[in-house]
Amino acid sequence: MGVSYIKPDPAKVDTLVVALWQSQHAIDYLVKSRNLTEETIRHFKLGFDTSTNAISIPVYKGGELVNIKYRRIDPQEKSKYIGESGAEAWLFNEEGVEVGRKRGRILVVEGEIDCMSAWQAGVTNVVSPSAGKDSFGVWLEQIDSIPSIYIAYDNDEGGKSGARKLADRLGNDKCFDINYPDVKDANEFLMKHTPTEFRELLKEAKPFIRQQFKTVGDIIHQLRTGVDGSIQTQFIPGVKFQRGWMAVISGRTNVGKTSYVMNIANDLASQGVGVLIMPFERGIESVGERFLHVRYKSSQQDFALKNDNEWDKIINDVIDLPVHFAMPDKEEIIDFIVRSKRYFDTKVVIVDHLDYLVRQLSGGNRGDAIADTLQQLKKVAEDAGVVLMIVSHIRKIERPGDFIARSKRPNIEDLKGSSSLYQDPEVVVMLSETQEDGEIFVDVLKNKGEMLGRAYNFDKSTGEYRGVGQEVSMEARNRELEESQKAADELWNS
Numbered sequence: 001m002g003v004s005y006i007k008p009d010p011a012k013v014d015t016l017v018v019a020l021w022q023s024q025h026a027i028d029y030l031v032k033s034r035n036l037t038e039e040t041i042r043h044f045k046l047g048f049d050t051s052t053n054a055i056s057i058p059v060y061k062g063g064e065l066v067n068i069k070y071r072r073i074d075p076q077e078k079s080k081y082i083g084e085s086g087a088e089a090w091l092f093n094e095e096g097v098e099v100g101r102k103r104g105r106i107l108v109v110e111g112e113i114d115c116m117s118a119w120q121a122g123v124t125n126v127v128s129p130s131a132g133k134d135s136f137g138v139w140l141e142q143i144d145s146i147p148s149i150y151i152a153y154d155n156d157e158g159g160k161s162g163a164r165k166l167a168d169r170l171g172n173d174k175c176f177d178i179n180y181p182d183v184k185d186a187n188e189f190l191m192k193h194t195p196t197e198f199r200e201l202l203k204e205a206k207p208f209i210r211q212q213f214k215t216v217g218d219i220i221h222q223l224r225t226g227v228d229g230s231i232q233t234q235f236i237p238g239v240k241f242q243r244g245w246m247a248v249i250s251g252r253t254n255v256g257k258t259s260y261v262m263n264i265a266n267d268l269a270s271q272g273v274g275v276l277i278m279p280f281e282r283g284i285e286s287v288g289e290r291f292l293h294v295r296y297k298s299s300q301q302d303f304a305l306k307n308d309n310e311w312d313k314i315i316n317d318v319i320d321l322p323v324h325f326a327m328p329d330k331e332e333i334i335d336f337i338v339r340s341k342r343y344f345d346t347k348v349v350i351v352d353h354l355d356y357l358v359r360q361l362s363g364g365n366r367g368d369a370i371a372d373t374l375q376q377l378k379k380v381a382e383d384a385g386v387v388l389m390i391v392s393h394i395r396k397i398e399r400p401g402d403f404i405a406r407s408k409r410p411n412i413e414d415l416k417g418s419s420s421l422y423q424d425p426e427v428v429v430m431l432s433e434t435q436e437d438g439e440i441f442v443d444v445l446k447n448k449g450e451m452l453g454r455a456y457n458f459d460k461s462t463g464e465y466r467g468v469g470q471e472v473s474m475e476a477r478n479r480e481l482e483e484s485q486k487a488a489d490e491l492w493n494s
Contacts, residue, residue: 005319006086008058010065016047016056023048026055029073034113035191040120044093052082057112059130061090067130069112086315089130091139097146099125105148107178107202108166110159114152114186121195123202140169140343150205152178154185167208169342176205231347231387233267235260237471238452239427239444241348244382246374247389248354248421251431252410256440257391258287259463260431261350262294264389265323274322274346276337280356284325287352290463291323299461322346333357334380341384349381353391355416370418378424392421394430412445422446439468443477453477 020026026048030036047056054070067087072080083089091097092112096119100106107126109115115128130139143149149170153159167175178201183189190198230240241247251257258281265275279287293299296314324344328336340346351357358369381388394414409432415421422428428446433439434455443453451474456465
């Protein structure tokens with residue numbers, strides 16, 4: 001999102017270190033309960049925050065303090081870890097990356113205390129992700145080039161699932177799974193076993209194997225539980241997107257297509273679905289602002305009147321929002337989609353819009369260029385397992401400002417440039433103005449399921465779409481339009 005992270009004052013680390021050595025309670029936790037030595041405690045500059053009864057763990061990036069994590073001591077606390085508000089999430093023990101590059105292998109553990117325990121045991125080429133097993137991000141680039149990656153996440157269902165996800169991102173062929181025999185994590189193992197036994201455990205690691213096959217039992221479980229991995233948004237009625245699907249979203253010029261897809265992006269992000277937006281027409285700054293207008297239902301004037309406290313709330317809200325913007329060069333588009341999937345678990349990619357993308361990618365015949373571009377994007381969507389939503393224009397079907405002509409609803413054949421626009425995607429969505437002021441109707445003109453439509457109020461100042469009435473079937477929508485279409489035709493020909 002381009003939000004500036006808040007960096008903690010380095011002097012705070014020194015204050016917390018002093019507080020630690022004045023607290024026997026905190027020292028006992030680290031030494032007796034976690035088996036850390038004084039050398040380890042001092043090396044990682046651990047401290048103690050009396051207000052939260054938590055061990056402070058500073059996080060550095062390029063030698064600069066970027067965050068302070070806090071591990072609460074009280075076992076009754078529901079949230080064990082907290083961090084500095086608005087600070088950047090980053091790898092713990094970044095120094096381990098350089099050691100890993102030199103040795104050609106690196107160990108990734110789930111938590112900071114696990115990381116310190118492994119370091120203390122002599123495995124200094126060790127790191128811990130910023131937020132545990134479900135943490136992914138650009139930090140993956142730091143270890144991507146290391147030939148062998150050993151993953152030692154917690155010995156529970158969540159840890160094993162997180163390890164498999166990480167291996168998928170980095171490549172199963174170079175990732176190795178560490179299985180603890182009788183304990184939960186690295187810290188607990190090293191409290192019961194020697195450093196030599198820990199290194200022997202690493203040697204026994206097995207390579208991950210990609211799950212390429214499903215049994216009938218897997219499919220039955222999916223049907224019984226209703227967990228099908230589909231993605232839905234309230235702004236595309238009746239569509240359950242599957243991985244690898246492509247949708248084309250179109251409508252007349254200035255109907256509000258960019259605002260519409262920003263509503264989709266905000267809806268998905270609020271569900272925790274990662275979204276990558278490629279705003280080729282208007283650029284990141286303009287479309288990024290539109291996204292914020294939509295998310296906070298605020299106009300440009302509303303934002304100008306917000307005070308510092310309101311801005312702080314907004315920053316804290318969006319800083320970890322799973323939405324990213326990118327405008328890669330034409331040679332890098334596919335690579336950006338793949339990397340976004342790996343680093344951020346992106347599930348939906350929005351391209352706004354196709355016409356600008358085609359100008360970058362191809363020359364010559366426009367129809368052929370569109371078809372080739374869609375085929376390339378469709379392939380990467382299927383390979384990466386993402387949903388691709390592409391904004392496209394329709395051909396000009398009315399005279400500028402002619403209201404009667406605008407009452408003619410654009411259809412699927414009005415997509416501009418190539419029949420591939422409605423043949424290749426699984427979903428086609430068309431936006432059109434209704435006779436109600438400020439109202440847009442969203443038609444699903446192609447879908448592997450029901451084809452529904454719904455009216456939305458469109459606030460041009462904020463870009464917000466608000467649903468009006470109930471979803472209606474295509475048949476009902478067509479019947480509703482027939483009379484107004486006939487009246488418009490009569491006026492048009494009179």
